Amino acid sequence: MKALIYHGPGERTWESAPDPSIIDPTDAIVRIDTSTICGTDLHILKGDLPEVKPGTILGHEAVGTVVEIGAGVTTIAVGDRVLVSCISSCGRCRFCKEGKYGLCSGGGGWIFGYMIDGLQAEYARVPFADTSVYKVPEGLGDEQVLFLADILPTAYEVGVLSGRVEPGDTVAIVGAGPIGLAAIMTAKLHTPSRIVAIDLADARLEKALEFGADLTINNGNEDAVAKVMELTGGLGADVAIEAVGVPDTFELCTELIRPGGRVANVGVHGKCVALHREKLWIRDVTITMGLVDARTTPQLLKLIESGRLDPTPFATHHFALGETEKAYDTFSAAAETHALKVVLQAVPVENGKAHRSDELTRIPPLLPA
Ligand SMILES: NC(=O)c1ccc[n+]([C@@H]2O[C@H](COP(=O)([O-])OP(=O)(O)OC[C@H]3O[C@@H](n4cnc5c(N)ncnc54)[C@H](O)[C@@H]3O)[C@@H](O)[C@H]2O)c1
Numbered sequence: 001m002k003a004l005i006y007h008g009p010g011e012r013t014w015e016s017a018p019d020p021s022i023i024d025p026t027d028a029i030v031r032i033d034t035s036t037i038c039g040t041d042l043h044i045l046k047g048d049l050p051e052v053k054p055g056t057i058l059g060h061e062a063v064g065t066v067v068e069i070g071a072g073v074t075t076i077a078v079g080d081r082v083l084v085s086c087i088s089s090c091g092r093c094r095f096c097k098e099g100k101y102g103l104c105s106g107g108g109g110w111i112f113g114y115m116i117d118g119l120q121a122e123y124a125r126v127p128f129a130d131t132s133v134y135k136v137p138e139g140l141g142d143e144q145v146l147f148l149a150d151i152l153p154t155a156y157e158v159g160v161l162s163g164r165v166e167p168g169d170t171v172a173i174v175g176a177g178p179i180g181l182a183a184i185m186t187a188k189l190h191t192p193s194r195i196v197a198i199d200l201a202d203a204r205l206e207k208a209l210e211f212g213a214d215l216t217i218n219n220g221n222e223d224a225v226a227k228v229m230e231l232t233g234g235l236g237a238d239v240a241i242e243a244v245g246v247p248d249t250f251e252l253c254t255e256l257i258r259p260g261g262r263v264a265n266v267g268v269h270g271k272c273v274a275l276h277r278e279k280l281w282i283r284d285v286t287i288t289m290g291l292v293d294a295r296t297t298p299q300l301l302k303l304i305e306s307g308r309l310d311p312t313p314f315a316t317h318h319f320a321l322g323e324t325e326k327a328y329d330t331f332s333a334a335a336e337t338h339a340l341k342v343v344l345q346a347v348p349v350e351n352g353k354a355h356r357s358d359e360l361t362r363i364p365p366l367l368p369a
């Protein structure tokens with residue numbers, strides 16, 4: 001098969017790799033029909049996650065078709081279309097039993113494209129298939145469910161739910177990349193009175209309005225704290241969601257929050273971040289952080305199925321799976337290309353067998369089977 005292989009900082013190529021095979025009886029082999037690239041893949045390529053070994057296939061988000069199952073897999077069958085999430089669950093450890101799949105200590109958690117070979121490939125080995133993949137409801141296309149593999153549950157769980165967004169709240173979302181936009185989309189499920197998007201890039205702020213923000217602040221040329229105070233009668237936002245991952249934006253969240261408010265940190269921080277307890281201690285501010293568990297995936301899937309949630313506007317660019325290198329170029333130059341999520345597509349299945357993605361240059365979106 002072909003796959004996108006990480007060869008150390010700055011180095012990645014679409015090249016031949018051994019076909020994956022069943023190792024544990026709880027594994028399934030999935031043919032990847034649709035995949036995508038995450039900002040975290042770019043962090044890996046920058047060398048920010050040195051624990052990723054050169055030779056690893058990248059990618060942790062995909063929709064595919066089961067082509068083989070291990071002897072211990074009982075709820076998934078060959079031919080099933082499944083969403084493969086960024087988080088796997090062993091289903092047996094104490095954390096999985098509490099629904100904290102991101103913390104799985106039985107070999108799951110975030111493993112794809114990190115600890116084991118990932119999903120930017122023609123085929124992938126999927127451990128703990130019974131407890132980790134989600135069957136795609138009939139009638140839904142790959143692109144409708146693909147973003148459930150990471151950005152939607154991440155923004156919803158680590159941002160909206162941890163921040164306890166309630167009806168009537170003023171929610172400030174700092175960072176309007178895919179995660180911040182997904183936080184806007186899913187915060188609306190809780191009917192806040194106002195969503196304020198804050199970013200340095202005007203193009204991203206325009207997107208924020210399209211995704212449902214009520215107003216925007218460019219903190220490069222406006223005083224975001226003063227503006228939020230003005231909007232809220234001098235109190236501050238009820239909830240602030242940090243969706244960037246740098247010290248400045250975390251501090252901004254702690255400055256624009258009201259007394260008793262909630263700061264939900266979603267961003268992955270690579271540097272030490274100051275926590276001004278000398279100012280915060282008396283204000284009863286709750287601060288949360290964490291890795292996504294993907295425990296809300298079934299819930300979000302129901303909303304997509306019923307037409308109440310439509311994540312397809314995230315898909316700004318489409319490529320054939322064989323063009324994954326080009327897709328990386330487009331995705332990593334988001335400031336110029338305005339990419340949000342790039343969709344990587346294998347060819348539609350014909351007679352139960354997919355054509356090789358390198359046979360084609362450009363293909364139309366996959367239709368639901
Ligand atoms: N906690 C989790 O489980 C989890 C999962 C996935 C991603 N993440 C993290 O979420 C964060 C956001 O991801 P993304 O894919 O949307 O990233 P992104 O880089 O695409 O978007 C970040 C946005 O922040 C804006 N920005 C940068 N500096 C800013 C500043 N000083 N003030 C205001 N805005 C600023 C950028 O213009 C951009 O629009 C990343 O740190 C990512 O690693 C966390």
Ligand SMILES: [Zn+2]
Nearest residue numbers: 038040086150
């Ligand atoms: Zn990701």
Ligand SMILES: [Zn+2]
Nearest residue numbers: 090093096104
């Ligand atoms: Zn577990």
